[in-house]
Amino acid sequence: MKHTVLWRSAIFVAGCAVAGAVQAQDAPVATDATPAPPVAQSTPLQSTPAPTMPVNRAPARMSDPVMELTADHSKFAILKGPFASGPEVTAACLSCHTEAGNQVMHSVHWTWDYENPATGQRLGKAHELNAFCGNVASNEVRCTSCHVGYGWDDVRHPAPEDPTRVDCLVCHDTSGQYAKQDNLAGNPPLDPVKEGSKTITGAKATAVDLVKAAMSVGEPSRENCGNCHFYGGGGDNVKHGDLSSALFDPPRSVDVHMSKDGANFTCEACHVSDKHVLAGSRYNTDVAEAHAEMMKPGADRTTANCTSCHTDEPHKGPNPLIAMKLNDHTDRVACQSCHIPEFARGGVATKTYWDWSTAGKTKDGKAYSEEEFVQSDGKHLHTYLTIKGDFKWGENVVPYYAWSNGVMTYTLPEEVIDPTEVVEINKIGGEPGAPDARIFPFKQMVGKQAYDQERNVLLYNHVYGPGDGSALWSYYDWEKSLKAGMDYVGLPYSGKFGFVDTHMYWPITHMVAPKEDALRCESCHAQDGRLANVAGIYMPGAGIGIGGKLGLVVFLMAAMGVAGHGLLRLVGGKKGGRHG
Amino acid sequence: MAEHYVKVYTRFNRLWHWSQVVSIMLLFFTGARLLGLHQLIPFGLAVMVHTVVALALLLLWAFATFWLFTTGGWRQFIPRLQGMVKVARYYAFGVFKGEEHPYHKTYERRHNPLQAAAYFALKMALFPAIWISGLAYLSYGFWDGADVQALWLTLVANIHVLAAFAIAAFVVIHIYLLTIGHGFREHVQPMITGYDKVELTPEAEAYLGQKGLLKD
Numbered sequence: 175m176k177h178t179v180l181w182r183s184a185i186f187v188a189g190c191a192v193a194g195a196v197q198a199q200d201a202p203v204a205t206d207a208t209p210a211p212p213v214a215q216s217t218p219l220q221s222t223p224a225p226t227m228p229v230n231r232a233p234a235r236m237s238d239p240v241m242e243l244t245a246d247h248s249k250f251a252i253l254k255g256p257f258a259s260g261p262e263v264t265a266a267c268l269s270c271h272t273e274a275g276n277q278v279m280h281s282v283h284w285t286w287d288y289e290n291p292a293t294g295q296r297l298g299k300a301h302e303l304n305a306f307c308g309n310v311a312s313n314e315v316r317c318t319s320c321h322v323g324y325g326w327d328d329v330r331h332p333a334p335e336d337p338t339r340v341d342c343l344v345c346h347d348t349s350g351q352y353a354k355q356d357n358l359a360g361n362p363p364l365d366p367v368k369e370g371s372k373t374i375t376g377a378k379a380t381a382v383d384l385v386k387a388a389m390s391v392g393e394p395s396r397e398n399c400g401n402c403h404f405y406g407g408g409g410d411n412v413k414h415g416d417l418s419s420a421l422f423d424p425p426r427s428v429d430v431h432m433s434k435d436g437a438n439f440t441c442e443a444c445h446v447s448d449k450h451v452l453a454g455s456r457y458n459t460d461v462a463e464a465h466a467e468m469m470k471p472g473a474d475r476t477t478a479n480c481t482s483c484h485t486d487e488p489h490k491g492p493n494p495l496i497a498m499k500l501n502d503h504t505d506r507v508a509c510q511s512c513h514i515p516e517f518a519r520g521g522v523a524t525k526t527y528w529d530w531s532t533a534g535k536t537k538d539g540k541a542y543s544e545e546e547f548v549q550s551d552g553k554h555l556h557t558y559l560t561i562k563g564d565f566k567w568g569e570n571v572v573p574y575y576a577w578s579n580g581v582m583t584y585t586l587p588e589e590v591i592d593p594t595e596v597v598e599i600n601k602i603g604g605e606p607g608a609p610d611a612r613i614f615p616f617k618q619m620v621g622k623q624a625y626d627q628e629r630n631v632l633l634y635n636h637v638y639g640p641g642d643g644s645a646l647w648s649y650y651d652w653e654k655s656l657k658a659g660m661d662y663v664g665l666p667y668s669g670k671f672g673f674v675d676t677h678m679y680w681p682i683t684h685m686v687a688p689k690e691d692a693l694r695c696e697s698c699h700a701q702d703g704r705l706a707n708v709a710g711i712y713m714p715g716a717g718i719g720i721g722g723k724l725g726l727v728v729f730l731m732a733a734m735g736v737a738g739h740g741l742l743r744l745v746g747g748k749k750g751g752r753h754g
Numbered sequence: 755m756a757e758h759y760v761k762v763y764t765r766f767n768r769l770w771h772w773s774q775v776v777s778i779m780l781l782f783f784t785g786a787r788l789l790g791l792h793q794l795i796p797f798g799l800a801v802m803v804h805t806v807v808a809l810a811l812l813l814l815w816a817f818a819t820f821w822l823f824t825t826g827g828w829r830q831f832i833p834r835l836q837g838m839v840k841v842a843r844y845y846a847f848g849v850f851k852g853e854e855h856p857y858h859k860t861y862e863r864r865h866n867p868l869q870a871a872a873y874f875a876l877k878m879a880l881f882p883a884i885w886i887s888g889l890a891y892l893s894y895g896f897w898d899g900a901d902v903q904a905l906w907l908t909l910v911a912n913i914h915v916l917a918a919f920a921i922a923a924f925v926v927i928h929i930y931l932l933t934i935g936h937g938f939r940e941h942v943q944p945m946i947t948g949y950d951k952v953e954l955t956p957e958a959e960a961y962l963g964q965k966g967l968l969k970d
Contacts (some may be wrong), residue, residue, distance in 0.1 A: 608902065733926050736926055
């Protein structure tokens with residue numbers, strides 16, 4: 175590998191030298207040191223082309239269009255390949271960007287390891303359990319297909335400490351044809367591509383052109399982020415609910431920030447990066463930023479929340495009184511609660527329920543599926559799969575609201591659970607009314623997951639592993655799957671398993687609707703409104719309290735008294751006395 | 755002593771009364787919406803109308819209080835026990851037998867003792883309860899930091915609603931009592947024209963006549 179780097183560096187240096195020589199020959203007037211003589215000005219710069227060069231590797235000149243970036247990667251000889259693998263491309267990248275690999279290896283994108291400073295819990299995909307496929311361990315090559323690296327096939331150990339194993343292209347390719355295959359531990363499909371292979375977005379895998387990808391590199395676009403994040407959980411919008419392929423090119427009604435008719439943001443407009451670490455976390459979400467004025471774009475590189483741009487007094491009018499009243503809400507209610515009235519908008523449904531306990535049923539010994547859910551575009555989505563169990567889907571889903579300070583506490587492996595209760599895979603932190611907490615919208619994922627009936631702990635399941643004799647998705651046998659999963663991570667397993675009800679919560683923060691679609695007051699200020707089950711608030715409009723009941727008694731007594739008095743006067747036949 | 759039509763309600767007095775009628779009705783209507791008792795208008799509109807009308811009414815009350823104290827009109831509202839039992843007995847029994855109302859309006863005391871006591875309670879207890887709790891409610895944004903669990907807000911809101919219902923009860927009785935005696939129209943008339951039939955001593959008659967406050 176080292177030799178490759180050296181060899182490529184040599185090519186690069188040679189290429190630059192050649193380019194410099196060509197430039198010196200063809201463009202004698204363009205040297206910076208010499209002031210241009212008057213004659214030179216009469217010579218149009220356009221008339222000094224370099225027709226002999228197949229690729230213009232020369233630095234841009236005044237006559238060239240001004241580019242966004244300071245480097246046009248198509249001009250670098252080292253990126254012309256040929257490349258036999260992803261790591262070879264990365265080696266070329268690292269020959270200039272010497273520190274980039276190390277930066278990436280210090281990000282959660284690489285480590286899948288996160289120690290929550292608020293709870294001390296060790297989280298990250300490599301460690302936690304979720305309410306979808308459960309666990310990465312023992313299912314690596316499938317799960318790590320979305321890892322920002324190449325070939326991490328065992329998450330019991332940290333990702334390989336080798337900067338050339340970082341996948342630069344997955345984030346920086348702009349050619350649009352680079353993709354990761356869904357079962358190669360992060361590697362792209364290369365010739366020869368196995369028949370029936372798919373990419374991580376579920377598309378048919380075709381061999382990627384690594385040279386084309388390498389020469390195209392630029393800033394990450396929403397395609398780069400979306401190809402992994404929109405397909406979390408194994409399919410379009412399956413996991414998050416507010417991150418779907420609808421966001422590649424959303425109408426304004428789906429996302430004001432990302433729509434071409436809106437702000438046309440890339441993901442990084444909010445998820446600002448520093449040293450290849452991106453702002454924003456679902457483990458420790460920034461729900462309450464008290465110093466909005468310091469969070470203007472560009473001023474701070476560690477935040478990704480609404481108030482960074484909008485401040486905590488975002489409502490200006492047209493009616494100043496209503497604006498003031500709305501601004502009164504911002505210390506209790508997260509912006510997202512009103513401005514994302516529903517998630518899974520834009521025509522892509524999300525999974526809301528996953529019952530693993532029914533997995534394994536076969537028809538005539540064969541796996542089968544049912545597609546009972548019809549998405550708004552007419553597409554049928556699976557509601558039963560032999561390999562996975564029963565599902566429910568939702569489109570335009572009303573969120574679950576809860577006080578949150580952004581800190582999620584997970585039910586980790588080996589944590590004793592109470593199987594008679596619903597197990598919260600992650601508990602939402604935050605006290606009602608606390609200054610650091612807001613009422614925040616969540617996707618509530620409901621599930622039934624395997625647990626050890628004797629040890630009362632959640633179990634690792636081994637689902638992916640064609641040909642190994644134990645993977646659930648190949649052999650439909652829970653006994654073997656769970657034993658293999660627990661053996662893999664080296665944890666004890668009684669052999670007796672059951673399924674426990676679980677809830678998991680996903681913060682909803684994308685798909686911000688246009689202001690005209692924000693929730694109306696009545697959505698919450700009503701009997702059984704959206705926040706009916708949220709503690710620590712007084713909700714005008716939700717019905718009368720003790721004062722109202724007492725008052726009503728007083729009022730009714732008066733009304734009845736008057737009615738009775740009037741009736742008696744009528745019965746007595748007297749309109750009433752007269753003054754003297 | 756003879757009865758005369760005397761101008762008992764000045765223009766400001768009438769303006770004050772009818773502005774109160776309109777604003778209190780609007781406050782009842784919008785307040786009931788905010789409480790969730792009806793959905794005839796949007797919640798946000800109800801918040802706005804309720805707030806603006808309440809602030810306007812507070813301004814009016816400030817003027818009215820100033821007016822009462824500068825004109826001496828406040829004396830009309832001082833409660834007194836004298837004659838109270840008679841009036842109470844009248845409403846409890848006499849009125850059914852067609853007896854005459856025991857109280858005779860004078861220029862200085864338009865209200866009978868029971869009426870005066872009711873107005874006094876309204877002005878000294880119910881109105882302050884409604885506007886103090888209302889202002890506290892309205893300014894919640896300034897003190898909610900000290901009210902983490904929204905307990906104080908709950909208290910304030912409940913006091914506000916209780917006071918509102920009590921005022922509504924007052925309004926019901928107030929309107930009903932207009933039907934006793936000369937009748938509804940005759941009782942409403944003075945608050946429109948300003949003139950009411952009041953017993954006057956010859957001296958008062960001469961004085962008021964000179965000031966042009968007598969109609970006949």
